[in-house]
């Protein structure tokens with residue numbers, strides 16, 4: 151960081167950027183990385199590289215942040231949503247297969263599948279890659295929330311044709327705003343590099359033969375990213391410790407469950423999420439959220455499923471009841487790496503005091 155300032159290299163490209171890309175690629179064990187202004191930019195470029203055109207269909211997770219679907223819409227393509235698996239909260243591989251079988255029998259082939267690693271938990275890539283291969287549909291991994299996680303011992307972000315990370319302010323590491331596109335396909339990453347810098351053709355003047363974007367991360371923010379990457383392992387340990395502590399403090403409450411951790415991987419536990427079944431807990435998730443808010447503690451419902459968003463009204467959804475139920479019952483608890491044990495105890499005490507199991511006074 152101070153190197154970048156001292157060298158006066160406050161320019162769009164520079165040595166910090168190259169070093170950050172190298173170090174990120176090493177961290178996630180993927181040959182090539184491109185640092186970008188946001189994770190959304192990475193998803194958008196991935197679809198551009200796949201040649202997504204108006205009218206194409208993009209199949210993606212129903213339970214996600216809206217950016218996953220919006221990048222399809224940016225290109226005039228149509229997002230189609232597939233429900234979550236109740237045990238992983240991620241793209242259900244069986245429903246994905248159903249969707250692709252039906253598309254194939256109607257003579258359609260979606261231009262891409264985007265699978266999300268929700269709240270840091272990897273999707274089930276053995277199953278998802280097999281389905282995508284069967285129907286010859288390219289896969290993009292939206293690992294925006296999952297830097298530092300793994301699936302069967304391999305870092306998340308490395309599955310499918312492209313992986314995408316976010317370094318937005320709320321993610322596990324941050325450059326205030328930023329993202330990255332990673333791939334084993336070096337040529338595709340070079341093409342993305344070109345598109346991300348206004349697609350300037352080699353010429354002494356400004357020559358453009360294709361539509362580009364202003365999507366590069368600055369050299370200065372890359373320096374921040376390098377420092378953040380160094381603390382990633384500690385951040386993951388801190389977030390996992392927070393999830394464990396919440397489990398200890400809350401596990402006995404009837405009707406309250408932590409997001410299950412799939413046995414195929416290791417989550418960075420970006421956010422600790424719980425579900426609250428009102429029939430057993432006594433009150434619903436919203437009552438718990440409000441009890442926390444009354445003590446000035448911010449918690450949030452899970453992502454609202456895409457098929458319930460006014461923006462995507464009328465879009466096809468396969469299933470949807472699982473994501474809906476998770477949205478109704480799910481709550482993201484405060485999970486910042488800097489939370490101390492007494493903060494967690496205080497939060498847990500408020501959640502506990504909201505619980506009114508049947509039979510209690």
Ligand SMILES: *Cc1c(COP(=O)(O)O)cnc(C)c1O
Nearest residue numbers: 188189190215217294316318329
């Ligand atoms: C944060 C996030 C994004 C977008 O990343 P930005 O860097 O904010 O553009 C995309 N997908 C998911 C699942 C996210 O959580």
